[in-house]
Amino acid sequence: MSAPRHGGDVTEEPNTGGSDADSPPNPDIDDLLDELEQLEETVDDPEERAQVRETLRVARRVRPGGFGRVIRGFDRHDAAEALVGSVVFGIPMLVEGGTLEIGEFVAAHPPALGGTLVGTVALVIGVLYVAEIQQVEIHQPLFGVVPRRLVGVLGISFSTAVVTMTAWGRVDWADPWLAFCQVSVTFAAMALGGALGDILPGS
Incomplete structure (x- = not known):
């Protein structure tokens, strides 16, 4: 009869990826821009902040107008x-x-x-x-x-x-x-x- 194993406890990691309840039901470009702006405020590294700003700039350029142009x-x-x-x-x-x-x-x-x-x-x-x-x-x-x-x-x-x-x-x-x-x-x-x-x- 083998002894029970006590080592290597398995723990469940919390889901930190955000729940569906926190996300808008039909996300659009405005939601993406809001998320990028929030991310820009939280990033401390200058290079990463520059990358976020560049992504914001590109996202604003592809944002459609009233007639999609x-x-x-x-x-x-x-x-x-x-x-x-x-x-x-x-x-x-x-x-x-x-x-x-x-x-x-x-x-x-x-x-x-x-x-x-x-x-x-x-x-x-x-x-x-x-x-x-x-x-x-x-x-x-x-x-x-x-x-x-x-x-x-x-x-x-x-x-x-x-x-x-x-x-x-x-x-x-x-x-x-x-x-x-x-x-x-x-x-x-x-x-x-x-x-x-x-x-x-x-x-």
Whole structure:
């Protein structure tokens, strides 16, 4: 009859891998980003922290936008989309007589012109970068600060407003100030159309 063995006790290791109850039922990229950010705070080693930050950077780049696209840069294709959007939104302004009347009012009230231009720029920034209709990344900004896409959309929209209103005889440049104010009113609508036309189809 053999003696019972007392050595080599077997112990059960606790499950430290996290329970299903602690995890979200349908994890997505936001949950992954949250976990990586928490991990970054707990890591002490500089090299490991750098690796976590790099993983975070990559995860943010692959994060889908509102329509599942990540938009970077601003090329001829984007410029063409902005032009089409500007024209589509601008044509009603070109044929509407109220546009010229608003331009006359703006010309007589310079603060209104400033508000129109500032509001237009703010609206375009909101569509491109705040509303998250798409995930638009700022790639190689001008002077390290100004987004190329913002400059492109605004520049194309304003140029389109000048050309179309001049070509269709909607403004008279004999009075440059009045003409500029009337063009600015059309530019406000065209800029919105240019921003939407640029990002909605994706890039």
